[in-house]
Structure formats: C-alpha cells, structure tokens
Amino acid sequence: MKEVPAFEAYRQLEPGPIVLVTTRHNGKPNIMTMGFHMMIQHAPPLIGCIIGPWDHSHCALRATGECVIAIPTVDLAETVVDIGNCSGDTVDKFERFGLTQQPARTVAAPLIKECLVNIECRVADTSLVEAYNLFILEAERLWIDPIRKERRTLHHRGDGSFCADGDVLDLHERMVKWRHLSR
C-alpha cells in the first residue's frame, strides 16, 4: 500500500463506491458493508456515513471513535454482499471471508489488504448520531494499492445489484471553477 495525502480522499469517495468499514473493539476486529456515505468537505477531509445500531460496528465506533473505510473492487463483489449478510456478533469476518488484516498507522482498526483503498478515520462529530445514525469522520491517512490490476469499484444500486466502473470521461481541462481540485 502506498500512502497519498489524506486530502485526496474525495477522489476515492465522491464517485460513490460501496465500501467496507473495519473497527476493532476490545481487541476484536470486525467488518461491515456500507453504502450510505458521502464527502462533507475537502480539507480537512470530512466524511459523513450512516452506521445504525442494527450494525454490530455501531457500538465499536461509538466506543473507540475509530474505523477504516476500505474500498473493494469488482473481484470482491460476492464477499461484499456476504459481509453484509452476517453479523460481527457471531462471526469473525476476516477469518470467514479470507481477508487479511494489515495494521493501520494511527487507528487500531485494521486495513484490509485485499482492498484497493484504505482510509484511516476518526470520529469528528456525533451530533446527528442520535437522530439519524449519522457519524462525521475525519480521514487521517489514505492508502492506495499501486500495483493491483483490478481497479474497478462497485456502485450499489440499493437492491443487491451493482454497477462496475465503466468508461472514463476526462473533463478536467473543462473544470474551470474548481481547477484547484483537478490534477
């Protein structure tokens, strides 16, 4: 995994990939699948996400204030669905799904080696957790696998079907107002 500035998290999350979220609570790692998330601001990089009390990770996130958002690619599609089908309450998901923990730098939650991107996050605001299960996270470190071949992420269409990334349209020359965000 190669580290890039956490500021660049928006390039990974704005396109709306389905993601995995890892936590570590009382020494026990867990993973959940998440589709309700967005960028909130570029710098410092803030991410909004919905993690409800029906998710075993909700407790872990409240208790530890730390998680990792990992972005899987097309080859992991079935695993992504299966992770969402079972609970960390009864299953060691790293073991069941043959995923590999890698130590993060600033949080106790593990990176997932098999994912294209891993973002170390810390809870920054819990004011809408009671009302909507909305956590605001700050991205602290961003890791990208520079050599993995499959790089297409998945977009959940909310009903168990997914779109893979397709053709790329490069219009960054045209983006005048937000030029400072383009390469």
Add this chain to the structure above:
Amino acid sequence: MKEVPAFEAYRQLEPGPIVLVTTRHNGKPNIMTMGFHMMIQHAPPLIGCIIGPWDHSHCALRATGECVIAIPTVDLAETVVDIGNCSGDTVDKFERFGLTQQPARTVAAPLIKECLVNIECRVADTSLVEAYNLFILEAERLWIDPIRKERRTLHHRGDGSFCADGDVLDLHERMVKWRHLSR
C-alpha cells in the same frame, strides 16, 4: 416522466451519481452541479447533501426549503461540468444550456426534462447547515424517464474526470439480510 414511489430514491442515489440540483427563488430558476450527497435513511427517504454559501443555490434553498435533485446521464457530461463552472447569479442556466423546465408536483423548483431521474425534495433538517453546509432533505416525489435510451449515470472522481456506469452485477438473490430491499 413516470412517477414511482419516493421510497425508491435509494436505488437512484446510493450508487453515487453526479447530480444537478434545481431551485426556484423569487420566480427565478437555477441549477447547480453536486457531488457530495448520500442517502441517510430508506423510509421516509432522507438525503444528505452539501450546498455551501459559495453556491448561489444555498440562498434559494434556505429561503424556499425546496429543490429538485435531477440525475443526468453520460450524454450530458459536458453540460454537467459547465453548469458547475458558472453562477446562477449572472447566468440563466436553463437558457444557456438548452435545458427544459418541467413543473414539479409538490415543489416550485423545476424538473429537468433532459434528465433520467428527478426527485422533488423538501428540507427536513438544517441543524448542521451552519457547521458543514449539510442539508437533510426528504424525497417527496420521484420521477423516472421510462423511454430514454441512454441510462448510464456519471460518477465524479473529484478531479474533473468521471466514470460512466459499466457492467451490472446482479447479486440480489444473495442479499439475505436486506432482502426486503431487493426486487
């Protein structure tokens, strides 16, 4: 445009398409491009989105509490970027970009005829507007064009490049825990 239950908004927004947002303030319609948004809950359908004071629409949304989220497809990619490059302060964007207003049912903001999907929304919670420009909207009506041929949406990679929707992976049979959300 065919109306479908507003409850199904998550099928359109969870995949993270770049969207257009229309408002109408003092009789004047406007459009902006938006990439920072997410579903917050399925029912009633709540949507979170970031619209800052640098967006002319921010004022309109605060004043009227109403907007339409419209989802463009690949054929509108250049228009989507150009809409983000200019301000409703000085430009009538419907006129400049040759887009067609259609009356919405429950809000004054117009639908965009050329878009695949239009969602009539009302502001439901402004408690994080001051801190993060985060508006929480309730989707009230959802319109989908049943006959338009191009249906691939665009995912902004945060830097002026976009991924179009690619291959579809249908795993809804596998989605056990959330079966009630699959077809």
